[in-house]
Amino acid sequence: MAATKDLDIKVEYVTRVEGHGNIVANVKNGKIEKCEFHVVETPRLFEGMLRGRSIFEAQHITSRICGICSCGHSLASVAAAEDALGVTPTEQTIKLRKLLLDYEFLDSHVLHAFLLVAPDALGVPSFVPLVATHNKTVRQILRLKKAVNDVCDILVGRHTHPITMIAGGWTKLPSPKEIDRQIEIMEGMTAELEPLLKLAKTLKLPNFHRETEYVALVSDDGEYPMLLGDIGSSEGKRVSRKEYRKSTNEFIDPRSSAKFTKWNKDSLFVGALARFNLNYDKLHPKAKAYAKEIGLKPVCHNPFMNTMAQVVEIIHCYHHALAILKDLKKHGLDYSQQITVGVNEKGSVPVRAGDGVGSVEVPRGILHHNYVTDKDGMIKAANCIIPTNQNVNNIEHDFAKFLPEILNLKKDEIRLHLEMLVRAYDPCISCSAHYLDVSFVE
Amino acid sequence: MKTAKKDTKAPAKAPKAAAKPKVAFFDFASCEGCQLQMTNLGELLLDILGAVDVVEFREAISEKWDKDYDVVFIEGSIGDHHAEERLKKIRARAKVLIAYGACACTGGVNGMKNGFELDEIRQSVYGKDYKLFDSTPTRAIDQVVKVDYYINGCPVYPPEIIEVVKHALRGLPYTVPDNPVCSECKLNENVCMYERGVACLGPWTKAGCNSWCVNNGNICYGCRGEVKNPAKNAAKDVISKYNLKPELITKKFEMYNKCKEGAK
Ligand code: SF4
Ligand code: SF4
Ligand code: SF4
Numbered sequence: 001m002a003a004t005k006d007l008d009i010k011v012e013y014v015t016r017v018e019g020h021g022n023i024v025a026n027v028k029n030g031k032i033e034k035c036e037f038h039v040v041e042t043p044r045l046f047e048g049m050l051r052g053r054s055i056f057e058a059q060h061i062t063s064r065i066c067g068i069c070s071c072g073h074s075l076a077s078v079a080a081a082e083d084a085l086g087v088t089p090t091e092q093t094i095k096l097r098k099l100l101l102d103y104e105f106l107d108s109h110v111l112h113a114f115l116l117v118a119p120d121a122l123g124v125p126s127f128v129p130l131v132a133t134h135n136k137t138v139r140q141i142l143r144l145k146k147a148v149n150d151v152c153d154i155l156v157g158r159h160t161h162p163i164t165m166i167a168g169g170w171t172k173l174p175s176p177k178e179i180d181r182q183i184e185i186m187e188g189m190t191a192e193l194e195p196l197l198k199l200a201k202t203l204k205l206p207n208f209h210r211e212t213e214y215v216a217l218v219s220d221d222g223e224y225p226m227l228l229g230d231i232g233s234s235e236g237k238r239v240s241r242k243e244y245r246k247s248t249n250e251f252i253d254p255r256s257s258a259k260f261t262k263w264n265k266d267s268l269f270v271g272a273l274a275r276f277n278l279n280y281d282k283l284h285p286k287a288k289a290y291a292k293e294i295g296l297k298p299v300c301h302n303p304f305m306n307t308m309a310q311v312v313e314i315i316h317c318y319h320h321a322l323a324i325l326k327d328l329k330k331h332g333l334d335y336s337q338q339i340t341v342g343v344n345e346k347g348s349v350p351v352r353a354g355d356g357v358g359s360v361e362v363p364r365g366i367l368h369h370n371y372v373t374d375k376d377g378m379i380k381a382a383n384c385i386i387p388t389n390q391n392v393n394n395i396e397h398d399f400a401k402f403l404p405e406i407l408n409l410k411k412d413e414i415r416l417h418l419e420m421l422v423r424a425y426d427p428c429i430s431c432s433a434h435y436l437d438v439s440f441v442e
Numbered sequence: 443m444k445t446a447k448k449d450t451k452a453p454a455k456a457p458k459a460a461a462k463p464k465v466a467f468f469d470f471a472s473c474e475g476c477q478l479q480m481t482n483l484g485e486l487l488l489d490i491l492g493a494v495d496v497v498e499f500r501e502a503i504s505e506k507w508d509k510d511y512d513v514v515f516i517e518g519s520i521g522d523h524h525a526e527e528r529l530k531k532i533r534a535r536a537k538v539l540i541a542y543g544a545c546a547c548t549g550g551v552n553g554m555k556n557g558f559e560l561d562e563i564r565q566s567v568y569g570k571d572y573k574l575f576d577s578t579p580t581r582a583i584d585q586v587v588k589v590d591y592y593i594n595g596c597p598v599y600p601p602e603i604i605e606v607v608k609h610a611l612r613g614l615p616y617t618v619p620d621n622p623v624c625s626e627c628k629l630n631e632n633v634c635m636y637e638r639g640v641a642c643l644g645p646w647t648k649a650g651c652n653s654w655c656v657n658n659g660n661i662c663y664g665c666r667g668e669v670k671n672p673a674k675n676a677a678k679d680v681i682s683k684y685n686l687k688p689e690l691i692t693k694k695f696e697m698y699n700k701c702k703e704g705a706k
Binding site: 044045047048049051052053057060061064065066067068070111115142145146149156157158159160161163164166170171172338340341342343345346348 | 471472473474475476477478479481482483487521550551552554555557558563564566567577596597635638639640641642654655657658659660661663686690694697
């Protein structure tokens with residue numbers, strides 16, 4: 001049946017008015033003639049606006065690129081700024097940044113895997129109907145979300161747009177009491193986390209496979225790399241973050257004006273599944289055990305399993321964060337490292353001309369920030385490459401293979417499967433939260 | 443002083459007295475962080491959800507609604523032609539409109555764009571293809587349509603969300619405090635940033651965030667917008683006492699308040 005099918009499919013986000021993303025596909029005689037996925041945001045021109053601002057304002061400004069990933073952007077930003085300035089962060093600073101990144105993963109993955117994907121598994125359009133039908137689960141998710149938000153508030157002043165974590169170090173370090181409080185909240189989370197992890201095991205995801213290139217941070221030590229490392233690929237390539245442009249190779253596809261990325265293959269995948277595939281061995285034993293239980297093992301080529309890789313990372317980050325907190329409690333903090341910087345009016349951080357790169361794993365994949373500064377530490381040029389842009393090309397390639405495989409399904413099912421595939425990439429919250437209008441012309 | 447007024451026009455499809463108010467959220471050029479503050483309310487969100495009918499919420503819900511709204515939250519600023527049209531359509535269907543967050547209230551960080559020649563900054567980001575991406579100077583929501591309530595901040599401060607929402611649902615006016623951040627900062631017994639050698643925008647910025655950033659060892663960046671009557675003299679005193687270049691303060695202020703420059 002599929003062999004003779006003609007389809008003209010236009011998949012648009014309901015909120016297409018703002019052009020967050022849309023899919024266009026033409027099928028003739030069962031052959032895909034066109035299959036594109038575009039993400040178009042209202043241009044906010046951050047890279048342009050950064051020019052002429054102090055390097056010490058870059059974190060504050062770039063945090064506002066994305067409210068959901070604000071801690072991730074902040075961490076990439078301070079890494080790039082410190083690289084440009086030639087500042088080496090202290091061990092304590094690094095430890096606290098790793099803790100912050102764990103929190104960021106927990107927060108984002110909980111929202112995506114539980115609140116936004118769960119409705120698919122339960123067959124409802126959003127989490128709102130679940131308030132009535134699965135009230136307990138919704139409450140557990142919201143409580144968990146709130147708990148992560150609370151520990152973040154303690155650590156960085158507020159989770160959305162962190163205040164204390166800046167280029168050069170920390171403006172305020174958590175007191176011993178605040179460390180205790182974070183441990184207490186984290187330990188209290190298990191009441192919500194356990195049942196949700198159990199529920200996640202019942203998520204039914206389509207069985208679809210396509211080999212692609214997985215790109216994520218890699219390192220030589222035993223820690224699952226999220227904050228530090230080189231850029232690695234499942235094709236065996238490895239480059240330093242200074243060479244990030246090699247791994248993101250932006251090119252213009254002749255079919256559209258959108259920018260795509262690729263490295264050693266036709267397209268590349270960044271995100272939880274890429275990290276899982278490249279660094280499985282370094283996951284916390286409990287995370288590995290869960291992966292084994294659900295039958296997830298590297299190398300997994302099913303993009304739908306990205307959501308399950310996120311759940312595995314929830315377990316990893318939870319234990320990793322607790323270990324850092326306990327270590328901080330045991331060894332205490334050096335409060336003399338607290339710094340006051342502003343825009344460096346009193347020169348507390350030495351400044352020089354430079355060109356710095358920060359590459360950090362954020363929940364949706366590897367993120368790069370790059371700043372060029374003059375001798376006064378003013379930004380001359382900036383470049384930020386977000387994970388979703390790196391994945392767009394891969395989503396298109398997935399569609400090209402996936403669509404023919406599901407052409408004999410009912411229209412509604414095709415629609416749902418396409419939506420779920422896009423959502424699996426967790427492209428950005430407003431995209432992934434929204435249903436797609438699919439119109440068929442046969 | 444910004445006072446809110448309840449729209450007295452009876453809309454064509456007024457809900458029955460017992461019906462829950464229809465609430466919708468729309469975002470424009472923003473980071474969506476202010477919407478996220480809603481989910482960060484945790485179970486309090488369920489209480490709010492219990493009192494209203496959320497008919498559109500880009501962040502987490504996909505229900506569709508094509509009638510009038512009792513209350514709409516607008517997040518983000520206006521930076522292209524399509525957005526302007528869309529905002530006007532929403533306004534026409536909304537009984538009460540809340541500008542939600544700095545992007546909506548003052549243009550927020552998006553306003554920095556207005557410090558550049560428009561085509562120049564577009565080219566700097568998109569190269570020769572820049573015309574493919576429509577872009578107009580940033581405007582705050584009230585520079586395009588009438589706004590009934592303001593919730594300032596980047597991001598919005600959760601206790602204030604609750605306050606304003608309560609007022610809006612009851613149709614009561616809400617006055618944004620017009621005292622500077624310093625007044626809250628002093629109550630919090632922070633060591634003043636000027637004493638610590640860096641310049642802070644607290645003296646010029648509207649309070650209401652409980653001096654959030656200074657409590658956390660950072661400076662105030664002015665995200666809640668300028669007070670109506672900045673203690674000009676006090677501010678001047680600060681500048682001369684600490685021997686600061688006025689440009690330093692102006693430049694810092696542009697981060698959140700460039701877009702409203704020259705506006706009433
Ligand atoms: S005001 Fe700030 S937090 Fe809110 S949407 Fe705008 S940039 Fe994001
Ligand atoms: S200038 Fe800043 S630090 Fe000083 S009192 Fe005002 S708000 Fe606080
Ligand atoms: S202290 Fe200033 S920058 Fe920080 S939240 Fe308050 S008004 Fe905004």
